Amino acid sequence: DINNFSFVNDNYGYDAGDSMLNDFSSILNSMKKVIKGSRINSDLFLLMISGKDKNDIMSSVNYISEKFYNMQKQKYRSNNFTVASGIYYICEKGEDVAYAIDNADLARKNIKSHKELNVCIYNEDFRIRRTREKSIITKLQNAINERQIELFLQPKFSMNSRKVIGAEALARWRNPDGTYKLPFEFIDVLERAGYIVELDFYIYEESLKCIKRWQRDNKKVVPISVNFSRKNNINPEFTQKVLNLAEKYSIDNKYIEFEITESAFAENTLAMLSNMNTLRQHGFKVDIDDFGIGYSSLSFLLNSPIDTVKVDKVFVDGIEKSNYHREFIKQMCMLINTTKKEIIFEGVETENQADFLCKCGFDIAQGWLFDKAIRVDDFEKKYIYI
Known part of the structure:
Protein backbone atom coordinates (compact mmCIF):
# COMPACT_ATOMS: atom_id res chain seq x y z
CA ASP A 1 0.00 0.00 0.00
CA ILE A 2 0.94 3.68 -0.29
CA ASN A 3 2.14 5.35 2.89
CA ASN A 4 0.38 8.65 3.68
CA PHE A 5 -2.11 8.20 0.84
CA SER A 6 -4.94 9.65 2.95
CA PHE A 7 -2.91 12.87 3.26
CA VAL A 8 -3.27 13.39 -0.50
CA ASN A 9 -7.04 12.87 -0.44
CA ASP A 10 -7.47 15.14 2.58
CA ASN A 11 -5.21 17.97 1.43
CA TYR A 12 -5.20 17.85 -2.38
CA GLY A 13 -8.57 16.27 -3.12
CA TYR A 14 -9.78 12.96 -4.49
CA ASP A 15 -8.70 13.78 -8.04
CA ALA A 16 -5.10 13.99 -6.81
CA GLY A 17 -5.58 10.68 -5.00
CA ASP A 18 -6.95 9.07 -8.17
CA SER A 19 -3.98 10.41 -10.12
CA MET A 20 -1.59 8.85 -7.61
CA LEU A 21 -3.34 5.48 -7.94
CA ASN A 22 -3.11 5.73 -11.72
CA ASP A 23 0.62 6.45 -11.45
CA PHE A 24 1.09 3.32 -9.39
CA SER A 25 -1.00 1.23 -11.80
CA SER A 26 1.00 2.48 -14.79
CA ILE A 27 4.20 1.18 -13.20
CA LEU A 28 2.67 -2.26 -12.68
CA ASN A 29 1.31 -2.39 -16.23
CA SER A 30 4.76 -1.65 -17.63
CA MET A 31 6.39 -4.62 -15.88
CA LYS A 32 6.45 -8.01 -17.58
CA LYS A 33 7.30 -9.73 -14.30
CA VAL A 34 3.96 -8.69 -12.79
CA ILE A 35 1.86 -11.73 -13.74
CA LYS A 36 -1.30 -10.57 -11.99
CA GLY A 37 -2.16 -7.30 -10.32
CA SER A 38 -5.30 -5.86 -8.81
CA ARG A 39 -6.38 -3.04 -6.57
CA ILE A 40 -8.19 -4.53 -3.58
CA ASN A 41 -9.44 -1.29 -2.03
CA SER A 42 -8.34 2.29 -1.49
CA ASP A 43 -4.53 2.25 -1.88
CA LEU A 44 -4.09 -1.49 -1.27
CA PHE A 45 -2.80 -3.54 -4.22
CA LEU A 46 -2.22 -7.28 -4.64
CA LEU A 47 0.51 -8.44 -7.02
CA MET A 48 1.84 -11.78 -8.22
CA ILE A 49 5.42 -11.32 -9.42
CA SER A 50 7.58 -13.92 -11.15
CA GLY A 51 11.33 -14.23 -10.76
CA LYS A 52 14.18 -16.65 -11.22
CA ASP A 53 14.92 -16.46 -7.47
CA LYS A 54 14.04 -14.48 -4.34
CA ASN A 55 16.60 -11.78 -5.06
CA ASP A 56 15.09 -11.23 -8.49
CA ILE A 57 11.63 -10.77 -6.97
CA MET A 58 13.01 -8.40 -4.36
CA SER A 59 14.63 -6.33 -7.13
CA SER A 60 11.23 -6.00 -8.82
CA VAL A 61 9.60 -4.84 -5.58
CA ASN A 62 12.35 -2.28 -5.00
CA TYR A 63 12.02 -1.06 -8.59
CA ILE A 64 8.30 -0.42 -8.09
CA SER A 65 8.96 1.52 -4.88
CA GLU A 66 11.76 3.65 -6.34
CA LYS A 67 9.88 4.38 -9.57
CA PHE A 68 6.77 5.45 -7.67
CA TYR A 69 8.75 7.59 -5.24
CA ASN A 70 10.48 9.44 -8.08
CA MET A 71 7.18 10.04 -9.88
CA GLN A 72 5.64 11.64 -6.80
CA LYS A 73 8.78 13.63 -6.08
CA GLN A 74 8.11 15.60 -9.24
CA LYS A 75 4.60 16.49 -8.05
CA TYR A 76 4.97 17.11 -4.31
CA ARG A 77 7.76 19.01 -2.59
CA SER A 78 7.26 17.17 0.67
CA ASN A 79 7.38 13.64 -0.65
CA ASN A 80 6.65 11.04 2.01
CA PHE A 81 4.75 8.80 -0.37
CA THR A 82 6.60 5.53 -0.15
CA VAL A 83 5.29 2.03 -0.80
CA ALA A 84 4.94 -0.54 2.00
CA SER A 85 5.30 -4.06 0.58
CA GLY A 86 4.70 -7.36 2.31
CA ILE A 87 6.20 -10.37 0.50
CA TYR A 88 5.40 -14.05 0.66
CA TYR A 89 7.43 -16.37 -1.56
CA ILE A 90 5.49 -19.19 -3.23
CA CYS A 91 8.12 -21.87 -3.62
CA GLU A 92 6.00 -24.91 -4.44
CA LYS A 93 3.21 -25.60 -6.89
CA GLY A 94 -0.22 -26.11 -5.44
CA GLU A 95 0.09 -23.71 -2.51
CA ASP A 96 -3.23 -22.33 -1.32
CA VAL A 97 -3.69 -18.87 -2.85
CA ALA A 98 -5.75 -17.46 0.03
CA TYR A 99 -3.08 -18.62 2.50
CA ALA A 100 -0.34 -16.96 0.42
CA ILE A 101 -2.27 -13.67 0.22
CA ASP A 102 -2.91 -13.69 3.95
CA ASN A 103 0.78 -14.26 4.67
CA ALA A 104 1.82 -11.37 2.40
CA ASP A 105 -0.69 -9.15 4.19
CA LEU A 106 0.69 -10.17 7.59
CA ALA A 107 4.13 -9.10 6.40
CA ARG A 108 2.73 -5.78 5.15
CA LYS A 109 1.01 -5.09 8.46
CA ASN A 110 4.27 -5.73 10.28
CA ILE A 111 5.70 -2.68 8.51
CA LYS A 112 3.04 -0.48 10.11
CA SER A 113 4.56 -1.09 13.54
CA HIS A 114 8.11 -0.62 12.21
CA LYS A 115 7.90 2.60 10.23
CA GLU A 116 11.57 2.52 9.32
CA LEU A 117 10.81 -0.45 7.03
CA ASN A 118 9.36 -0.31 3.51
CA VAL A 119 9.61 -4.02 2.66
CA CYS A 120 8.98 -7.02 4.89
CA ILE A 121 9.24 -10.73 4.06
CA TYR A 122 6.82 -13.11 5.75
CA ASN A 123 8.00 -15.45 8.44
CA GLU A 124 6.02 -17.84 10.62
CA ASP A 125 6.46 -15.65 13.71
CA PHE A 126 3.93 -13.20 12.23
CA ARG A 127 1.19 -15.84 12.25
CA ILE A 128 2.09 -16.98 15.77
CA ARG A 129 1.97 -13.37 16.95
CA ARG A 130 -1.41 -12.77 15.31
CA THR A 131 -2.84 -15.85 17.01
Whole structure:
Protein backbone atom coordinates (compact mmCIF):
# COMPACT_ATOMS: atom_id res chain seq x y z
CA ASP A 1 0.00 0.00 0.00
CA ILE A 2 0.94 3.68 -0.29
CA ASN A 3 2.14 5.35 2.89
CA ASN A 4 0.38 8.65 3.68
CA PHE A 5 -2.11 8.20 0.84
CA SER A 6 -4.94 9.65 2.95
CA PHE A 7 -2.91 12.87 3.26
CA VAL A 8 -3.27 13.39 -0.50
CA ASN A 9 -7.04 12.87 -0.44
CA ASP A 10 -7.47 15.14 2.58
CA ASN A 11 -5.21 17.97 1.43
CA TYR A 12 -5.20 17.85 -2.38
CA GLY A 13 -8.57 16.27 -3.12
CA TYR A 14 -9.78 12.96 -4.49
CA ASP A 15 -8.70 13.78 -8.04
CA ALA A 16 -5.10 13.99 -6.81
CA GLY A 17 -5.58 10.68 -5.00
CA ASP A 18 -6.95 9.07 -8.17
CA SER A 19 -3.98 10.41 -10.12
CA MET A 20 -1.59 8.85 -7.61
CA LEU A 21 -3.34 5.48 -7.94
CA ASN A 22 -3.11 5.73 -11.72
CA ASP A 23 0.62 6.45 -11.45
CA PHE A 24 1.09 3.32 -9.39
CA SER A 25 -1.00 1.23 -11.80
CA SER A 26 1.00 2.48 -14.79
CA ILE A 27 4.20 1.18 -13.20
CA LEU A 28 2.67 -2.26 -12.68
CA ASN A 29 1.31 -2.39 -16.23
CA SER A 30 4.76 -1.65 -17.63
CA MET A 31 6.39 -4.62 -15.88
CA LYS A 32 6.45 -8.01 -17.58
CA LYS A 33 7.30 -9.73 -14.30
CA VAL A 34 3.96 -8.69 -12.79
CA ILE A 35 1.86 -11.73 -13.74
CA LYS A 36 -1.30 -10.57 -11.99
CA GLY A 37 -2.16 -7.30 -10.32
CA SER A 38 -5.30 -5.86 -8.81
CA ARG A 39 -6.38 -3.04 -6.57
CA ILE A 40 -8.19 -4.53 -3.58
CA ASN A 41 -9.44 -1.29 -2.03
CA SER A 42 -8.34 2.29 -1.49
CA ASP A 43 -4.53 2.25 -1.88
CA LEU A 44 -4.09 -1.49 -1.27
CA PHE A 45 -2.80 -3.54 -4.22
CA LEU A 46 -2.22 -7.28 -4.64
CA LEU A 47 0.51 -8.44 -7.02
CA MET A 48 1.84 -11.78 -8.22
CA ILE A 49 5.42 -11.32 -9.42
CA SER A 50 7.58 -13.92 -11.15
CA GLY A 51 11.33 -14.23 -10.76
CA LYS A 52 14.18 -16.65 -11.22
CA ASP A 53 14.92 -16.46 -7.47
CA LYS A 54 14.04 -14.48 -4.34
CA ASN A 55 16.60 -11.78 -5.06
CA ASP A 56 15.09 -11.23 -8.49
CA ILE A 57 11.63 -10.77 -6.97
CA MET A 58 13.01 -8.40 -4.36
CA SER A 59 14.63 -6.33 -7.13
CA SER A 60 11.23 -6.00 -8.82
CA VAL A 61 9.60 -4.84 -5.58
CA ASN A 62 12.35 -2.28 -5.00
CA TYR A 63 12.02 -1.06 -8.59
CA ILE A 64 8.30 -0.42 -8.09
CA SER A 65 8.96 1.52 -4.88
CA GLU A 66 11.76 3.65 -6.34
CA LYS A 67 9.88 4.38 -9.57
CA PHE A 68 6.77 5.45 -7.67
CA TYR A 69 8.75 7.59 -5.24
CA ASN A 70 10.48 9.44 -8.08
CA MET A 71 7.18 10.04 -9.88
CA GLN A 72 5.64 11.64 -6.80
CA LYS A 73 8.78 13.63 -6.08
CA GLN A 74 8.11 15.60 -9.24
CA LYS A 75 4.60 16.49 -8.05
CA TYR A 76 4.97 17.11 -4.31
CA ARG A 77 7.76 19.01 -2.59
CA SER A 78 7.26 17.17 0.67
CA ASN A 79 7.38 13.64 -0.65
CA ASN A 80 6.65 11.04 2.01
CA PHE A 81 4.75 8.80 -0.37
CA THR A 82 6.60 5.53 -0.15
CA VAL A 83 5.29 2.03 -0.80
CA ALA A 84 4.94 -0.54 2.00
CA SER A 85 5.30 -4.06 0.58
CA GLY A 86 4.70 -7.36 2.31
CA ILE A 87 6.20 -10.37 0.50
CA TYR A 88 5.40 -14.05 0.66
CA TYR A 89 7.43 -16.37 -1.56
CA ILE A 90 5.49 -19.19 -3.23
CA CYS A 91 8.12 -21.87 -3.62
CA GLU A 92 6.00 -24.91 -4.44
CA LYS A 93 3.21 -25.60 -6.89
CA GLY A 94 -0.22 -26.11 -5.44
CA GLU A 95 0.09 -23.71 -2.51
CA ASP A 96 -3.23 -22.33 -1.32
CA VAL A 97 -3.69 -18.87 -2.85
CA ALA A 98 -5.75 -17.46 0.03
CA TYR A 99 -3.08 -18.62 2.50
CA ALA A 100 -0.34 -16.96 0.42
CA ILE A 101 -2.27 -13.67 0.22
CA ASP A 102 -2.91 -13.69 3.95
CA ASN A 103 0.78 -14.26 4.67
CA ALA A 104 1.82 -11.37 2.40
CA ASP A 105 -0.69 -9.15 4.19
CA LEU A 106 0.69 -10.17 7.59
CA ALA A 107 4.13 -9.10 6.40
CA ARG A 108 2.73 -5.78 5.15
CA LYS A 109 1.01 -5.09 8.46
CA ASN A 110 4.27 -5.73 10.28
CA ILE A 111 5.70 -2.68 8.51
CA LYS A 112 3.04 -0.48 10.11
CA SER A 113 4.56 -1.09 13.54
CA HIS A 114 8.11 -0.62 12.21
CA LYS A 115 7.90 2.60 10.23
CA GLU A 116 11.57 2.52 9.32
CA LEU A 117 10.81 -0.45 7.03
CA ASN A 118 9.36 -0.31 3.51
CA VAL A 119 9.61 -4.02 2.66
CA CYS A 120 8.98 -7.02 4.89
CA ILE A 121 9.24 -10.73 4.06
CA TYR A 122 6.82 -13.11 5.75
CA ASN A 123 8.00 -15.45 8.44
CA GLU A 124 6.02 -17.84 10.62
CA ASP A 125 6.46 -15.65 13.71
CA PHE A 126 3.93 -13.20 12.23
CA ARG A 127 1.19 -15.84 12.25
CA ILE A 128 2.09 -16.98 15.77
CA ARG A 129 1.97 -13.37 16.95
CA ARG A 130 -1.41 -12.77 15.31
CA THR A 131 -2.84 -15.85 17.01
CA ARG A 132 -1.59 -14.56 20.36
CA GLU A 133 -2.97 -11.07 19.67
CA LYS A 134 -6.37 -12.45 18.70
CA SER A 135 -6.43 -14.37 21.98
CA ILE A 136 -5.68 -11.21 23.97
CA ILE A 137 -8.33 -9.19 22.15
CA THR A 138 -10.95 -11.93 22.55
CA LYS A 139 -10.28 -12.20 26.29
CA LEU A 140 -10.21 -8.46 27.06
CA GLN A 141 -13.91 -7.83 27.69
CA ASN A 142 -14.25 -10.89 29.88
CA ALA A 143 -11.10 -9.86 31.77
CA ILE A 144 -12.67 -6.47 32.51
CA ASN A 145 -16.02 -8.00 33.51
CA GLU A 146 -14.30 -10.55 35.76
CA ARG A 147 -12.01 -7.83 37.19
CA GLN A 148 -8.90 -9.63 35.99
CA ILE A 149 -7.65 -6.23 34.82
CA GLU A 150 -6.49 -4.52 38.00
CA LEU A 151 -5.51 -0.98 38.84
CA PHE A 152 -2.00 -0.66 40.25
CA LEU A 153 -0.65 2.61 41.63
CA GLN A 154 2.97 3.75 41.61
CA PRO A 155 3.53 6.52 44.15
CA LYS A 156 5.16 9.84 43.30
CA PHE A 157 7.41 11.20 46.03
CA SER A 158 8.93 14.42 47.20
CA MET A 159 12.60 13.47 47.20
CA ASN A 160 13.32 15.97 49.98
CA SER A 161 10.58 15.01 52.44
CA ARG A 162 10.17 11.41 51.21
CA LYS A 163 6.40 11.85 51.39
CA VAL A 164 3.89 10.64 48.80
CA ILE A 165 2.43 13.51 46.78
CA GLY A 166 0.61 11.56 44.05
CA ALA A 167 0.37 8.32 42.10
CA GLU A 168 0.35 7.02 38.55
CA ALA A 169 -2.41 4.61 37.52
CA LEU A 170 -1.20 1.50 35.69
CA ALA A 171 -2.99 -1.58 34.34
CA ARG A 172 -2.06 -5.14 35.25
CA TRP A 173 -3.78 -8.25 33.85
CA ARG A 174 -4.08 -11.07 36.38
CA ASN A 175 -3.60 -14.60 35.06
CA PRO A 176 -5.59 -17.55 36.48
CA ASP A 177 -2.51 -18.69 38.45
CA GLY A 178 -2.26 -15.32 40.22
CA THR A 179 0.67 -14.00 38.19
CA TYR A 180 0.29 -10.87 36.07
CA LYS A 181 0.72 -9.96 32.45
CA LEU A 182 2.90 -6.87 32.30
CA PRO A 183 1.84 -3.92 30.11
CA PHE A 184 4.25 -4.71 27.27
CA GLU A 185 2.47 -8.05 26.83
CA PHE A 186 -0.92 -6.53 25.96
CA ILE A 187 -0.95 -2.71 25.71
CA ASP A 188 0.59 -2.52 22.21
CA VAL A 189 -1.73 -5.28 20.98
CA LEU A 190 -4.82 -3.42 22.18
CA GLU A 191 -3.46 -0.16 20.77
CA ARG A 192 -3.05 -1.63 17.29
CA ALA A 193 -6.46 -3.30 17.38
CA GLY A 194 -8.27 -0.20 18.64
CA TYR A 195 -9.37 -1.75 21.95
CA ILE A 196 -7.10 0.45 24.06
CA VAL A 197 -9.90 3.03 24.34
CA GLU A 198 -11.97 0.68 26.49
CA LEU A 199 -9.01 -0.19 28.73
CA ASP A 200 -8.04 3.47 29.20
CA PHE A 201 -11.49 4.41 30.44
CA TYR A 202 -11.70 1.35 32.67
CA ILE A 203 -8.49 2.39 34.46
CA TYR A 204 -9.71 6.00 34.61
CA GLU A 205 -12.97 4.97 36.26
CA GLU A 206 -11.15 2.72 38.74
CA SER A 207 -8.98 5.72 39.66
CA LEU A 208 -12.07 7.86 40.21
CA LYS A 209 -13.45 5.18 42.53
CA CYS A 210 -10.25 5.34 44.61
CA ILE A 211 -10.44 9.10 45.01
CA LYS A 212 -14.15 8.89 45.83
CA ARG A 213 -13.41 6.32 48.54
CA TRP A 214 -10.64 8.43 50.08
CA GLN A 215 -12.90 11.47 50.14
CA ARG A 216 -15.76 9.48 51.68
CA ASP A 217 -13.50 8.15 54.44
CA ASN A 218 -11.99 11.60 55.15
CA LYS A 219 -8.51 10.35 54.29
CA LYS A 220 -5.61 12.06 52.62
CA VAL A 221 -6.35 12.44 48.90
CA VAL A 222 -3.43 12.42 46.48
CA PRO A 223 -3.80 13.15 42.76
CA ILE A 224 -3.76 10.19 40.38
CA SER A 225 -2.36 10.53 36.87
CA VAL A 226 -4.00 8.38 34.20
CA ASN A 227 -2.47 7.40 30.87
CA PHE A 228 -4.61 7.85 27.78
CA SER A 229 -3.59 6.61 24.36
CA ARG A 230 -3.37 8.67 21.18
CA LYS A 231 -6.62 7.08 19.94
CA ASN A 232 -8.46 8.67 22.86
CA ASN A 233 -6.66 11.98 22.76
CA ILE A 234 -7.68 12.76 19.18
CA ASN A 235 -11.29 11.63 19.64
CA PRO A 236 -13.67 14.65 19.68
CA GLU A 237 -15.92 12.84 22.19
CA PHE A 238 -13.04 12.11 24.56
CA THR A 239 -13.31 15.17 26.80
CA GLN A 240 -17.07 14.90 27.25
CA LYS A 241 -16.77 11.29 28.36
CA VAL A 242 -14.02 12.28 30.81
CA LEU A 243 -16.20 15.05 32.25
CA ASN A 244 -19.27 12.82 32.52
CA LEU A 245 -17.40 10.21 34.56
CA ALA A 246 -15.83 12.80 36.87
CA GLU A 247 -19.31 14.24 37.48
CA LYS A 248 -20.72 10.76 38.11
CA TYR A 249 -18.31 10.26 41.02
CA SER A 250 -18.45 13.90 42.23
CA ILE A 251 -14.68 14.21 42.02
CA ASP A 252 -12.79 17.47 42.38
CA ASN A 253 -11.03 17.56 39.01
CA LYS A 254 -7.77 18.78 40.55
CA TYR A 255 -7.17 15.22 41.76
CA ILE A 256 -6.95 13.79 38.24
CA GLU A 257 -4.05 14.32 35.84
CA PHE A 258 -3.84 13.05 32.28
CA GLU A 259 -0.56 11.69 30.97
CA ILE A 260 0.01 11.97 27.24
CA THR A 261 3.12 10.44 25.70
CA GLU A 262 5.42 12.71 23.76
CA SER A 263 5.15 10.51 20.65
CA ALA A 264 1.36 11.02 20.58
CA PHE A 265 1.95 14.50 19.15
CA ALA A 266 3.30 13.08 15.90
CA GLU A 267 -0.21 13.06 14.44
CA ASN A 268 -3.33 15.22 14.79
CA THR A 269 -1.62 17.81 16.96
CA LEU A 270 -4.48 20.31 16.63
CA ALA A 271 -7.07 17.80 17.84
CA MET A 272 -4.77 16.84 20.70
CA LEU A 273 -4.20 20.44 21.79
CA SER A 274 -7.92 21.19 21.61
CA ASN A 275 -8.71 18.32 23.98
CA MET A 276 -5.89 19.29 26.33
CA ASN A 277 -7.14 22.88 26.49
CA THR A 278 -10.64 21.68 27.31
CA LEU A 279 -9.39 19.42 30.11
CA ARG A 280 -7.38 22.22 31.70
CA GLN A 281 -10.31 24.63 31.45
CA HIS A 282 -12.27 22.17 33.61
CA GLY A 283 -9.58 21.97 36.29
CA PHE A 284 -7.68 18.84 35.24
CA LYS A 285 -3.91 18.82 34.89
CA VAL A 286 -2.12 17.57 31.79
CA ASP A 287 1.30 15.89 31.88
CA ILE A 288 3.58 15.09 28.97
CA ASP A 289 5.13 11.67 29.50
CA ASP A 290 8.51 10.28 28.36
CA PHE A 291 9.82 13.77 27.61
CA GLY A 292 13.07 13.91 25.66
CA ILE A 293 12.80 10.77 23.55
CA GLY A 294 10.27 11.87 20.95
CA TYR A 295 8.98 14.97 19.23
CA SER A 296 8.93 17.79 21.76
CA SER A 297 10.93 20.98 21.68
CA LEU A 298 11.28 23.90 24.04
CA SER A 299 9.04 26.02 21.80
CA PHE A 300 6.41 23.28 21.99
CA LEU A 301 6.50 23.40 25.80
CA LEU A 302 6.24 27.19 25.76
CA ASN A 303 3.09 27.18 23.67
CA SER A 304 1.27 24.03 24.79
CA PRO A 305 -1.35 23.61 27.53
CA ILE A 306 0.83 21.36 29.69
CA ASP A 307 1.24 21.51 33.46
CA THR A 308 3.90 18.88 34.10
CA VAL A 309 6.85 17.43 32.20
CA LYS A 310 7.86 13.87 33.06
CA VAL A 311 11.54 13.41 32.23
CA ASP A 312 12.19 9.96 30.82
CA LYS A 313 14.20 7.35 32.73
CA VAL A 314 16.89 7.28 30.04
CA PHE A 315 18.10 10.70 31.24
CA VAL A 316 17.96 9.72 34.91
CA ASP A 317 20.07 6.65 34.14
CA GLY A 318 22.73 8.95 32.71
CA ILE A 319 23.29 10.71 36.04
CA GLU A 320 25.68 8.00 37.21
CA LYS A 321 27.49 7.65 33.86
CA SER A 322 29.52 10.85 33.55
CA ASN A 323 29.78 14.55 34.32
CA TYR A 324 28.63 15.20 30.76
CA HIS A 325 25.34 13.36 31.36
CA ARG A 326 24.82 15.11 34.69
CA GLU A 327 25.41 18.55 33.20
CA PHE A 328 23.13 17.75 30.27
CA ILE A 329 20.14 16.76 32.40
CA LYS A 330 20.73 19.75 34.69
CA GLN A 331 20.73 22.23 31.81
CA MET A 332 17.79 20.54 30.08
CA CYS A 333 15.65 20.74 33.20
CA MET A 334 16.65 24.33 33.89
CA LEU A 335 15.35 25.16 30.40
CA ILE A 336 12.11 23.32 31.16
CA ASN A 337 11.82 25.41 34.33
CA THR A 338 11.80 28.57 32.21
CA THR A 339 8.50 27.38 30.69
CA LYS A 340 6.94 27.35 34.20
CA LYS A 341 6.16 23.63 34.02
CA GLU A 342 6.46 21.26 36.96
CA ILE A 343 9.05 18.50 36.50
CA ILE A 344 8.77 14.86 37.56
CA PHE A 345 11.65 12.43 37.09
CA GLU A 346 10.81 8.87 36.10
CA GLY A 347 12.80 5.78 37.01
CA VAL A 348 14.81 7.09 39.97
CA GLU A 349 16.41 3.94 41.37
CA THR A 350 19.43 5.00 43.46
CA GLU A 351 20.19 7.45 46.25
CA ASN A 352 22.95 8.98 44.10
CA GLN A 353 20.39 9.90 41.44
CA ALA A 354 18.01 11.38 44.01
CA ASP A 355 20.80 13.33 45.75
CA PHE A 356 21.99 14.84 42.48
CA LEU A 357 18.49 15.92 41.45
CA CYS A 358 17.79 17.43 44.87
CA LYS A 359 21.07 19.39 44.78
CA CYS A 360 20.01 20.76 41.39
CA GLY A 361 16.83 22.08 43.01
CA PHE A 362 14.37 19.44 41.80
CA ASP A 363 12.03 17.57 44.09
CA ILE A 364 9.40 15.23 42.58
CA ALA A 365 10.16 11.73 41.30
CA GLN A 366 8.92 8.20 41.00
CA GLY A 367 10.88 5.00 40.73
CA TRP A 368 11.91 1.84 42.51
CA LEU A 369 14.07 3.76 45.00
CA PHE A 370 10.80 4.85 46.59
CA ASP A 371 8.32 2.14 45.56
CA LYS A 372 7.21 0.11 42.56
CA ALA A 373 3.68 -0.04 41.17
CA ILE A 374 1.55 -1.92 43.71
CA ARG A 375 -2.04 -3.10 44.11
CA VAL A 376 -4.53 -0.47 45.25
CA ASP A 377 -5.18 -2.13 48.62
CA ASP A 378 -1.43 -2.25 49.32
CA PHE A 379 -1.06 1.40 48.28
CA GLU A 380 -3.88 2.41 50.62
CA LYS A 381 -2.42 0.48 53.56
CA LYS A 382 1.01 2.09 53.10
CA TYR A 383 0.06 5.64 52.18
CA ILE A 384 -3.64 6.47 52.72
CA TYR A 385 -5.20 4.53 55.61
CA ILE A 386 -2.45 5.19 58.13
